Amino acid sequence: MGQFNLDQLVTYKRVIQRGSFTSAAAALGVSQPAVSLKIRQLELALHVRLVERTGRGVRPTAAGLALLDHCENIENAVNAAMQAIAQHQHDISGNVVIGTGATACIHLLPTLLCQLQKAHPRLSIGVRTGNTQDIVRAVEENSIDMGLVTLPVNGRSLSVTPVMKDEFIAIAQANSIGGTSTFTPTILADKPWIAFETGSNTRQLIDGWFHADGKTATPTMALGSIEAIKRMVSAGLGYSIVPSMSVMTPADKVGLDVYQLEPTLHRVLGIVMRQDKVINRSMAKVLERIHTLTDSGVTPF
Secondary structure (H helix, E strand, C coil), X not given: CCCCCHHHXXXXXXXXXXXXXXXXXXXXCCCHHHHHHHHHHHHHHHCCCCEEEECCEEEEXXXXXXXXXXXXXXXXXXXXXXXXXXXXXXXXXXXXXXXXCHHHHHHCXXXXXXXXXXXXXXXXXXXXXXXXXXXXXXXXXXXXXXXXXXXXXXXXXXXXXXXXEEEEEEEEECCCCCCCCEECHHXXXXXXXXXXXXXXXXXXXXHHHHHCCCCCCCXXXXXXXXXXXXXXXXXXXXXXXXXXXXXXXXXXXXXXXXXXXXXXXXXEEEEEEECCCCCCHHHHHHHHHHHHCCCCCCEEC
């Protein structure tokens, strides 16, 4: 039997989880030929076919299923070994990958990353953005270490820890209206409405705010970026509701007026990790910093 490596095993596991070489390549951030090569090398090393193509993608052979049963244990053993070794290091070092939404990435993470870089120069932190469902899936697949996402989330074998509250506020084009300091569902339901994309946790929370008052807001636009929504509103194309962290500084509010909601509405951001995730010293420092980050305009949970 030839030699194989952990990278090949991780690639194989991702191919089976995603059901295709192309989807696995996208999740791993490599090319499809690179994924195919690693699977072929692994099969040559083990002298057995591990995957077979079907009309709907790929699936594991009987030998592939047997190997898949051990992949999880191998990854956990390697993580445990790395954690044991890390206890003997004086400096915090290594790589930690965080997944989060674009808004938190823009308005929350820069401060966190700057603080960590100054305190631990040898610590490398990667960031992946996406909607909550994408981030949770990446956590489950172990392709990222943790997710900072809008709760609630559902997933297999996940550890979910609420960490902060972020209030929602209404925004309008600067100097376009007057005589009010709060917006209600009744007021906003009759105005041109620019919404966040359908299916996101943020959209569901805002839609629920309208529905609780018996109102339905039909959007003229549905965008995937809160920054894009702000630009549309500042151009006078409509009104919207956004997380308060996205309009905390004067630069964030250029061309906008901000209004409180009545009744109030907030979202809860939480850390999502696998329950079996081995938390090394680097990850512990990142988690510690997230829990103590209180100057971003959000409320610690």
